[in-house]
Amino acid sequence: MVATDEEAVARPESRAERKEQTRRAILDAALRLCEGSSLVALSLRQVAKEVGIVPTGFYRHFESIEDLGLALVDESFVSLREMLLDVRVHDPAYDDLIDSSIDVLVEHVHAQQAHFAFIAREREAGPPAVREAIARSIELFERELASDLQRLPGTDAWTTEDLRILSNLFVTALVATAVAVLHASDDPEEEKRLVESARTQLRMVLVGALSWRSDR
Structure with a gap:
């Protein structure tokens, strides 16, 4: 059976979807935070704070x-x-x-x-x-x-x-x-x-x- 639009909206996000959204948020946050400087001046703690995740959460998406x-x-x-x-x-x-x-x-x-x-x-x-x-x-x-x-x-x-x-x-x-x-x-x-x-x-x-x- 094909899901209706209403059912698709009501369907809770999967773990993979939430992970991808967080990854996207990290990438976007990094772009914003290094607008006036460079990546070398950026810390993962800054990125994590901007996204609203704990610093250890950063490592679930990127090594560094x-x-x-x-x-x-x-x-x-x-x-x-x-x-x-x-x-x-x-x-x-x-x-x-x-x-x-x-x-x-x-x-x-x-x-x-x-x-x-x-x-x-x-x-x-x-x-x-x-x-x-x-x-x-x-x-x-x-x-x-x-x-x-x-x-x-x-x-x-x-x-x-x-x-x-x-x-x-x-x-x-x-x-x-x-x-x-x-x-x-x-x-x-x-x-x-x-x-x-x-x-x-x-x-x-x-x-x-x-x-x-x-x-x-």
Whole structure:
């Protein structure tokens, strides 16, 4: 028998559901508490107090503050990677790839401002394990993009290293754009200028890329 809406509402939450809600509350609390500083200044006691659990309750979800930070890194990058991968699958042309990638990036920054602010801070000032995780996530972007660029017209004869260099230029520009859009979130005109500048920058890179030959 299929449960009615009323029965679903009345059904008590399972232990797994309550555990997931607490885990989510811990992640959200960490994002709030380190807004003005860094994860290195955050203690699990602060997080536990913010959530309303005892400090030992923290360990039912994360091994340490660094472990919590690694989970936030994963959250910040996974959905963006999936969205950008979808762009690359459906937009094989260079101009479409640039425009769609920037549009997706800006949309994601607006939807996940706290996560992007976290990445921007922790990339430079976070615990070593978190900084390394962010660097690995960005490197993964580059490897995936390099693989996809090989399918585009004009790059089929490029060396792996040249594809990596072009991918690095793309990802570096996108990361810089994300940070700039984050800082300009209260100024729509400045954000528009930044986005258009990023589009132009990447198109200029591609003008040179389209005439590049790896045997030079």
